[in-house]
Amino acid sequence: MNAIEIKKELGLRAAQLIQSGMIVGLGTGSTAECFIHSLLERVQKEKLTIQAVASSERSAELARAGGVSVLDLNEASHVDITVDGADEIDPEKRLIKGAGGALLREKILASSSRSMLVIADETKLVPHLGKTKLPLEILPYGAAATRRHIEALGHKASWRLSPFSPLRPTFHLPQQSENLFLTDNNNLILDLTFSHPLQNPEELHHELTQIPGVLETGFFFHLAKTILIGRLNGKVDQIS
Ligand code: 5RP
Secondary structure, eight states, rough: OOOOHHHHHHHHHHTEEEETEEEEEOSSSSHHHHHHHHHHHHHHHHOOOOEEEEEEEEHHHHHTTTTTTEEGGGGOOOOEEEEESSEEEOHHHHHHHHETOHHHHHHHHHHHBSEEEEEEEEGOSSSSOOOSSSEEEESSSSHOOOOOOHHHTOOOOEEOOOSOOOOOTTOTTTTTSOOBOOOOOEEEEEEEEEEEEOOHHHHHHHHHHSSSEEEEESSSSSSEEEEEEEOOTHHHHHHE
């Protein structure tokens, strides 16, 4: 199976777990989108009646276009299940998320849900977190100072850039000529990279969230209840 087929299979398996009447949390990213497409297919073909809460404007738009009503999280009495992807998964079901820049909303949504189902292909499994990058959502006010604070702790950091989200004129970062990526909350993403695997991610999360201006880290601890892992050989393994 190729990467796209694996994501489609994961999306299909996850969508089969959704029942009529549920309020469903929609994750963000290419695997979460496969889930949304499969879910919309069930809504249309099987007349499944659900409501959704989305972790990004993009996922909300997809759901609305497919005829699903999308609630503001503030209006939802509860969220039965949130289905989302991941960038890294360790043996203790700790995750790194946020390559799509939606980590803050994703974490609020997952934390507000009765359960979180993670769907990811086997390339996302790591013995220790910190293989790729750890995204941090940063408030624009004082962002240059927040970054200096983080770098003074010895971390290697870079602003996430995007040609699609032009820097708003309401704030300015020195020596930053390219377009900065802006989240759906109009915040910045600072990506940290590490030279060694992380031995104590909880301690690092605590250290980073003590810094004013750091709104959230991409670490997800104790949130993933069940994980479906899509294997290259076509099998899907469940970690509960
Ligand atoms: C977005 C995320 C995504 O869920 C994560 O990056 C995985 O994405 P993909 O399924 O495209 O590999 O955290 O903020």
